[in-house]
Amino acid sequence: MAEATPGPGAMLRPRVIRTRTDLRAALATAPRPIGLVPTMGALHEGHASLIRRARAESATVVATIFVNPRQFNETADFERYPRDEASDLAIAGEAGVDIVFIPTVEEVYPAGFQTTVRVGALTEPLEGAARPGHLEGVTTVVAILLCLVGAERAYFGQKDAQQLLVVRRMALDLGIATEILACPIVREPDGLAMSSRNMRLTPEQRAAAPVLRASLLAARAAYEAGEKDGEALRAAIREVLAAEPLAVPEYVSCADPVTLRELARVEGPALLSLAVRFGSVRLIDNDPLP
Numbered sequence: 017m018a019e020a021t022p023g024p025g026a027m028l029r030p031r032v033i034r035t036r037t038d039l040r041a042a043l044a045t046a047p048r049p050i051g052l053v054p055t056m057g058a059l060h061e062g063h064a065s066l067i068r069r070a071r072a073e074s075a076t077v078v079a080t081i082f083v084n085p086r087q088f089n090e091t092a093d094f095e096r097y098p099r100d101e102a103s104d105l106a107i108a109g110e111a112g113v114d115i116v117f118i119p120t121v122e123e124v125y126p127a128g129f130q131t132t133v134r135v136g137a138l139t140e141p142l143e144g145a146a147r148p149g150h151l152e153g154v155t156t157v158v159a160i161l162l163c164l165v166g167a168e169r170a171y172f173g174q175k176d177a178q179q180l181l182v183v184r185r186m187a188l189d190l191g192i193a194t195e196i197l198a199c200p201i202v203r204e205p206d207g208l209a210m211s212s213r214n215m216r217l218t219p220e221q222r223a224a225a226p227v228l229r230a231s232l233l234a235a236r237a238a239y240e241a242g243e244k245d246g247e248a249l250r251a252a253i254r255e256v257l258a259a260e261p262l263a264v265p266e267y268v269s270c271a272d273p274v275t276l277r278e279l280a281r282v283e284g285p286a287l288l289s290l291a292v293r294f295g296s297v298r299l300i301d302n303d304p305l306p
């Protein structure tokens with residue numbers, strides 16, 4: 017992949033590939049290990065941090081950009097999802113991607129497609145309950161991408177904590193050899209977790225959105241002060257959200273970080289998480305307790 021090996025200060029355009037056939041051909045001779053960063057585009061600093069980690073650990077870095085219709089449970093959300101290929105290629109190139117795979121829907125789901133990858137109980141609560149079909153759409157497309165790329169490692173952000181657990185479970189269950197790696201949430205200076213959806217917030221909603229992080233920090237503070245009751249910790253999150261009129265909570269959770277079952281008492285590690293709507297924009301965030 018000499019074409020895209022970054023030299024000092026160089027800004028290289030990654031090689032763009034749009035078909036399964038061309039991807040296989042390019043990867044047949046690519047230096048290994050391969051690091052994969054699957055994305056839906058609208059790249060931001062959070063994605064760049066995944067790419068930089070992949071760059072540091074791989075001889076070839078592949079990013080995929082595919083707004084996957086199967087994981088949107090609302091058509092309007094799919095249609096409004098931001099798309100900007102030129103900006104994505106610039107960010108991907110700067111962060112060190114060699115190959116960007118940008119397939120069409122027909123390329124990912126060939127004519128007659130009829131396979132669905134569904135993980136069990138882990139997909140039932142939280143995002144699974146709030147967005148029916150969403151996680152099935154994610155596991156189906158991620159399984160396809162992992163099979164097509166055959167990377168040694170694939171990088172996912174911690175912001176989608178349930179997605180990460182579910183993808184790990186799937187890779188383990190199906191014997192997919194790619195190691196699934198988690199990268200920390202990247203935040204704006206005011207604490208808002210970076211997300212492609214942030215750009216759809218109005219200025220008023222954007223100003224209110226750090227309440228997600230603030231509510232998690234309030235629960236963390238209560239936990240550190242000795243509160244171990246799961247419902248009290250969920251209530252601490254809800255109380256902060258309730259003070260922000262633009263924020264409409266969808267769920268608030270204090271769950272076992274392995275099974276994602278809600279906890280009555282926190283006696284070991286726990287995952288605080290939430291989904292909140294600001295008008296038509298839905299944001300998520302989380303905070304693992306030690």
Ligand code: PAF
Nearest residue numbers: 054055056084154157176
């Ligand atoms: O996290 C995302 O951006 C998507 O869910 C993923 C993993 C790229 C699958 O479409």
